[in-house]
Amino acid sequence: MRSESPDKAPTFTESARRSQIIGCAIATLSEVGYSGASLAEIARRAQVSKGVVLYYFDSKDDLLQQVVIDVYTRAGEAIETRLAAASTAGAKVTGYLEANLQFVGTHTADVRAVVEIVTNARRPDGGLKFSPEGEDPVLAHFEQLLRDGQASNEFGSFDAHNLAVMIRGAVDTASGRLIADPSFDLESYTRELMTVVELAVHRRSP
Amino acid sequence: MRSESPDKAPTFTESARRSQIIGCAIATLSEVGYSGASLAEIARRAQVSKGVVLYYFDSKDDLLQQVVIDVYTRAGEAIETRLAAASTAGAKVTGYLEANLQFVGTHTADVRAVVEIVTNARRPDGGLKFSPEGEDPVLAHFEQLLRDGQASNEFGSFDAHNLAVMIRGAVDTASGRLIADPSFDLESYTRELMTVVELAVHRRSP
DNA sequence: ATAGAATTTGACCATGCGGTCAGAATCGCC
């Protein structure tokens, strides 16, 4: 069973199946969306019966949560690595955004899958299951980078919260664009965004 | 029936029911999301049987399409009015964005409902039903406003397509924020966005 | 009053969903 707390050692089959199924769930979600990603469809793509999926995951909800954790972890590592190499606030903001967009480019389906889950999975009461209320940790993290730059006087004056919301909106729209429009050029988009961000954070007159 | 082409004159009951049901569909979509907005749930909120909904609309798909048309029409009118009063390219861009964000603020549920439909409704093959491929007319329209400003030399040099994608991303994120975070201040967000847009379009050095 | 159209209901249908489970197959190990 999945929920044994002292999970001694996962079998070879177990870890292989789990990552295979997570991979198929990601592909399914990104290709046919949240409502099209049924257990049966995910199992079909993995060439496995529905029962197998529920043998390795407690429920569909559990599977989707594992997908979110899996992608978030990998994205977080990529960004954290990049952030560690930056010293100034400007370099951190630049690195954060570049690493973020680069991950979107190299893992488009993964990002798309998480977006599908996060924006659609709901609690019985109708509220979104992830980001339960008010504060979004991802947003708060980026907002803090902006505030740091203001505190060190490296940046100018601006409303850090609003600017953070705005820039994150510009970043989050990229995964959708990449899927909807094959001719979308992520590299030039990244350059354009970086330029605008530079202008925005360095302005001196409020 | 609904599909009679020469629809002589809609009954009082008919137009009243249609707009009532569209209103309930909007409320349902914005509160419980796409997957929670079943025909039964929409009918329940309208205090009417499922059959009534399908008596006035050919199918659920038809109802959702009418919702999109209804909201798009109203939003388009509000924006068009504002745009007509602007002469310079700068005023047009400013007016377009302000009118857009204002509509989001005064019709949050409507915008939310359309976002739910547009991002989730899919064709049998899995592709999104709305915005079928590549070009998004809303995006193209705004992009043209930017190009006009460049052509008249009123704006500086920038990649119009990428900047349009970016700004629309920043605008589209607002409806989500308004619902997720009650303390989100749309007015100050609008001001911040306008300031950044000014900086972005007027820059002279590429 | 009454005929005919418009409106509404509620029972019904096929389908697909997430999830369960008994049993069969397969594996790892002594």
Next chain:
DNA sequence: GGCGATTCTGACCGCATGGTCAAATTCTAT
């Protein structure tokens, strides 16, 4: 080779969905 644990299947369950329909009700106009 055989035994216990792991893995897997496929039939099955209850339920919700979008949609149909005959019949009942309510309007409208003569």
